[in-house]
Amino acid sequence: MLQKRMTATLLPSRPDLRASLRRYLRVVFGMLCLTLALPGGESGPVSPAAAQTTPVVLPLSVTEIAPGVFVHQGAYALFAPSNRGDIANLSFVIGRDAVAVIDTGGSLAIGQALRAAIRTVTDKPIRYVINTHMHPDHLFGNAAFVDDRPEFIGHHKLARALAARAERYLALNAQWLGPDAFAGTRLIVPTRSVENRSVIDLGERELILEAQPTAHTDNDLTIQDTASGTLFLGDLLFMRHVPVLDGSIRGWLALISRLEQVAAARVVPGHGPPVAAWPEAVQPQKQYLQRISSDVRRMIKEGRSITEAAATVGLSEKEAWLLFDEFNARNVTAAFAELEWE
Amino acid sequence: MTELIARRSVLYLVGAVITGLPVTLARAEDDPWPGLHQDVFRNRPISEEDGLVTLEAPVRAEDAALVPLTVKIDRDKASAPLTLTLLIDKNPAPVAATFFFGEGSGEIVLSTRVRIDAYSNVRAVVETSAGTLHMTTRYVKASGGCSAPAQKDAELADAELGQMQLRQFDGGLPASTSREAQLMIRHPNYSGMQMNQLTGYYIPAKFITDVEVKRGDALVFRMEGGISLSADPNIRFTFRTTGPGDVLTVAAKDTDGRVLRGSWPVKSGKES
Numbered sequence: 322m323l324q325k326r327m328t329a330t331l332l333p334s335r336p337d338l339r340a341s342l343r344r345y346l347r348v349v350f351g352m353l354c355l356t357l358a359l360p361g362g363e364s365g366p367v368s369p370a371a372a373q374t375t376p377v378v379l380p381l382s383v384t385e386i387a388p389g390v391f392v393h394q395g396a397y398a399l400f401a402p403s404n405r406g407d408i409a410n411l412s413f414v415i416g417r418d419a420v421a422v423i424d425t426g427g428s429l430a431i432g433q434a435l436r437a438a439i440r441t442v443t444d445k446p447i448r449y450v451i452n453t454h455m456h457p458d459h460l461f462g463n464a465a466f467v468d469d470r471p472e473f474i475g476h477h478k479l480a481r482a483l484a485a486r487a488e489r490y491l492a493l494n495a496q497w498l499g500p501d502a503f504a505g506t507r508l509i510v511p512t513r514s515v516e517n518r519s520v521i522d523l524g525e526r527e528l529i530l531e532a533q534p535t536a537h538t539d540n541d542l543t544i545q546d547t548a549s550g551t552l553f554l555g556d557l558l559f560m561r562h563v564p565v566l567d568g569s570i571r572g573w574l575a576l577i578s579r580l581e582q583v584a585a586a587r588v589v590p591g592h593g594p595p596v597a598a599w600p601e602a603v604q605p606q607k608q609y610l611q612r613i614s615s616d617v618r619r620m621i622k623e624g625r626s627i628t629e630a631a632a633t634v635g636l637s638e639k640e641a642w643l644l645f646d647e648f649n650a651r652n653v654t655a656a657f658a659e660l661e662w663e
Numbered sequence: 664m665t666e667l668i669a670r671r672s673v674l675y676l677v678g679a680v681i682t683g684l685p686v687t688l689a690r691a692e693d694d695p696w697p698g699l700h701q702d703v704f705r706n707r708p709i710s711e712e713d714g715l716v717t718l719e720a721p722v723r724a725e726d727a728a729l730v731p732l733t734v735k736i737d738r739d740k741a742s743a744p745l746t747l748t749l750l751i752d753k754n755p756a757p758v759a760a761t762f763f764f765g766e767g768s769g770e771i772v773l774s775t776r777v778r779i780d781a782y783s784n785v786r787a788v789v790e791t792s793a794g795t796l797h798m799t800t801r802y803v804k805a806s807g808g809c810s811a812p813a814q815k816d817a818e819l820a821d822a823e824l825g826q827m828q829l830r831q832f833d834g835g836l837p838a839s840t841s842r843e844a845q846l847m848i849r850h851p852n853y854s855g856m857q858m859n860q861l862t863g864y865y866i867p868a869k870f871i872t873d874v875e876v877k878r879g880d881a882l883v884f885r886m887e888g889g890i891s892l893s894a895d896p897n898i899r900f901t902f903r904t905t906g907p908g909d910v911l912t913v914a915a916k917d918t919d920g921r922v923l924r925g926s927w928p929v930k931s932g933k934e935s
């Protein structure tokens with residue numbers, strides 16, 4: 322009887338619920354059209370106004386941190402209509418022959434503004450768009466570069482990670498940014514994946530792309546510019562913005578130890594200032610992650626609950642970070658669920 | 664049974680289509696509770712917030728894919744057998760799990776982890792052996808975010824699928840015959856909600872449907888669960904010991920018909 326009772330609740334049996342399901346389905350299919358638009362295709366559901374008048378795209382502000390290496394610093398903020406998803410650092414590197422873009426921002430609008438910034442500096446072809454990982458603030462601007470016909474490059478696990486998440490990412494980001502800021506945003510999946518290590522030639526400068534093991538996410542890619550010695554770390558490096566754990570805390574700490582040995586003239590964090598010194602830049606993040614992992618391990622050992630851990634662990638680090646309250650408890654929760662299997 | 668499970672997963676899948684949606688669609692006038700009250704409890708009278716059952720839930724779900732819930736049932740007011748139903752009003756499959764407690768259960772303090780897709784009421788409803796219903800409700804704000812209901816490390820999830828661990832704890836409980844343990848199952852509990860953007864097809868649901876925990880022959884609890892339970896299902900529970908030599912056995916089943924079994928001698932000292 323209980324069995325039956327439970328099964329009955331799984332499907333809306335009442336007419337009003339069925340009606341709302343139909344309504345939901347209509348919206349979902351509407352969204353799918355938006356989602357599955359292919360690179361190069363006509364971007365369907367853009368507002369008619371955009372088609373008639375050429376919208377003025379204001380270029381993003383960028384800093385030249387090394388010869389031919391430009392970085393736009395994103396805001397220390399969550400997605401909001403006011404920032405249009407401009408919350409992550411976005412970079413481009415100019416070689417003799419071509420330009421490579423590293424991360425594209427959290428919406429089509431920001432991707433277009435980044436492209437405009439590139440065009441104020443160079444008219445060389447944009448041949449590569451590299452995504453450091455799966456998070457929306459780093460790749461929802463990809464669509465702005467479709468007409469350049471670049472290779473879209475990511476970690477070999479990026480496509481799989483997006484397959485499982487993109488629908489939700491699109492829905493949530495549409496909600497957070499609002500219809501104006503999100504207009505035209507769609508997912509552009511990688512056309513080239515990096516298994517292990519891959520080299521891109523921009524002409525007199527090469528970019529070395531390395532697929533990293535699970536750390537911030539399970540699809541983090543680092544990019545080293547050989548000409549300037551600049552290392553782009555994506556969200557493997559957070560500065561001022563509290564680190565966000567969406568992969569493995571053990572993996573992340575192990576990777577930091579390894580990356581600390583890498584010689585880099587400078588690094589670009591995924592969130593933080595446009596440029597920083599290496600390996601000094603990673604020390605606060607390392608301290609934060611070590612604190613979380615050792616406190617969580619202790620609480621697991623003491624038989625404490627995940628709820629208790631989420632409420633208390635890491636609080637001593639609060640003053641050192643922005644957006645701490647938005648992410649700390651979630652980091653602790655994720656660390657707990659990982660470390661209790663040790 | 665197989666057919667039931669297959670049918671179930673189809674139904675879950677239907678529910679799953681709803682999830683990727685902006686929370687704004689869930690408007691206030693779409694209060695699902697009257698319908699749930701009808702469908703799950705046939706509109707029987709329910710005593711609310713009467714102290715028989717209490718529910719601890721975060722005000723804000725830090726990780727919408729992993730929201731810890733703790734339920735306590737006052738055994739002075741209710742004796743076994745008991746049924747506990749956990750509901751999340753706004754989830755596509757609102758019944759997260761149903762637990763049936765047997766004679767092996769002691770004090771009832773039970774914690775598990777659920778997915779919460781939208782700002783939602785979360786309910787714990789107890790049916791006593793006398794047939795009365797008792798409910799407590801908490802409102803949880805799901806913050807969503809990058810925490811899509813997917814595995815953080817997809818490869819590891821596949822490689823370790825089916826592993827089980829049982830941790831045992833000591834102390835903190837008033838009745839000396841009650842002990843506390845935590846069952847952990849490595850399982851992606853795929854909700855069937857994630858659509859593969861490359862193929863346009865939904866990744867099929869694959870989740871734990873049944874868990875049974877016994878102390879010797881005595882039932883501690885049996886659980887029927889669905890896609891609203893978090894990946895790597897995790898149940899912290901209490902049970903009654905009878906003395907040295909007690910063994911806890913666990914049998915779990917998933918939608919693919921995979922059966923997982925394990926047994927652990929009850930420890931007398933500190934936790935493992």
Ligand SMILES: [Zn+2]
Nearest residue numbers: 454456537556
């Ligand atoms: Zn990130």
